[in-house]
Amino acid sequence: xxxxxxxxxxxxxxxxxxxxxxDEAGNDLQKAVEILRKKGIAKAAKRTxxxxxxxxxxxxxxxxxxxxxxxxxxxxxxxxxxxxxxQSFADEAMKLALSARPETAEAFLALPMADxxxxxxxxxxxxxxxxxxxxxxxxxxxxxxxxxxxxxGGKLGVLIALDKPGKEELAVELAMQIAAANPKYIESSQVDxxxxxxxxxxxxxxxxxEGKPETMVDKILEGKVSKYYGEVCLIEQEFIKDDKKxxxxxxxxxxxxxxxxxxx
Numbered sequence: 001x002x003x004x005x006x007x008x009x010x011x012x013x014x015x016x017x018x019x020x021x022x023d024e025a026g027n028d029l030q031k032a033v034e035i036l037r038k039k040g041i042a043k044a045a046k047r048t049x050x051x052x053x054x055x056x057x058x059x060x061x062x063x064x065x066x067x068x069x070x071x072x073x074x075x076x077x078x079x080x081x082x083x084x085x086x087q088s089f090a091d092e093a094m095k096l097a098l099s100a101r102p103e104t105a106e107a108f109l110a111l112p113m114a115d116x117x118x119x120x121x122x123x124x125x126x127x128x129x130x131x132x133x134x135x136x137x138x139x140x141x142x143x144x145x146x147x148x149x150x151x152x153g154g155k156l157g158v159l160i161a162l163d164k165p166g167k168e169e170l171a172v173e174l175a176m177q178i179a180a181a182n183p184k185y186i187e188s189s190q191v192d193x194x195x196x197x198x199x200x201x202x203x204x205x206x207x208x209x210e211g212k213p214e215t216m217v218d219k220i221l222e223g224k225v226s227k228y229y230g231e232v233c234l235i236e237q238e239f240i241k242d243d244k245k246x247x248x249x250x251x252x253x254x255x256x257x258x259x260x261x262x263x264x
Contacts, residue, residue, distance in 0.1 A: 003027060011036050017120060039124050052134050054081045057157030057262045059148035060094040065168070068146040069097040070159040071108070072137040072262045073122075080131045089125055093118050093135075105138035139260035147171030151179050160259040167254055176240070177247060178261050183234040186256045191232065199228055234259070 025031035055074035143161030
């Protein structure tokens with residue numbers, strides 16, 4: 001363990017990578033450093049303080065349409081995000097997710113890829129191309145109907161799940177709504193109590209500064225809260241294709257089970 005710790009301090013590489021390198025090098029520390037450098041792992045690890053604000057959002061839904069995945073693969077520059085190897089890695093990682101069905105980001109990163117894992121393969125790719133890369137966010141949804149929507153050349157992606165089968169067209173419409181209107185919640189009951197209390201307090205102070213009578217403030221306040229729900233809650237939003245309707249008018253007895261919206 002002491003040698004692994006030393007190697008980690010020297011290279012910044014992960015524990016698993018260091019153990020493998022030491023085994024391959026017969027516990028020769030310098031050879032292990034060389035192995036990690038050749039694989040690009042040590043080089044990549046030194047980039048941990050760099051920003052990764054470019055990349056691609058990948059979404060995928062299984063063949064039966066009842067389970068889907070979304071993840072954000074990032075790089076430092078847009079040039080690299082359009083690199084064929086970068087894009088191929090994202091495609092392959094999504095195929096593995098749909099096949100292996102990981103439930104968490106940790107399980108996803110640990111999936112076997114080539115002769116290592118998704119996490120290790122990304123570190124190697126990072127060293128090969130010469131930029132820091134990350135799988136920054138990951139999401140999984142299950143439901144009777146799922147839809148994925150990609151926008152802005154893969155810079156923005158939405159995954160949504162509904163509770164009724166055969167609702168593909170509705171699911172796509174809702175995914176487009178989420179992409180455009182960026183709701184934080186599905187419905188008002190999900191709004192964080194402290195967030196709502198903060199908004200109420202801000203509105204109250206604004207109204208009092210405007211000179212509104214104290215007796216009228218509470219009534220006006222409820223209208224402002226309703227408007228706030230219409231901004232942050234999906235089903236309370238105006239439908240982007242017809243502002244005379246709210247999203248909940250489209251749903252009928254269909255429920256939104258969940259959604260993810262990742263944007264770079």
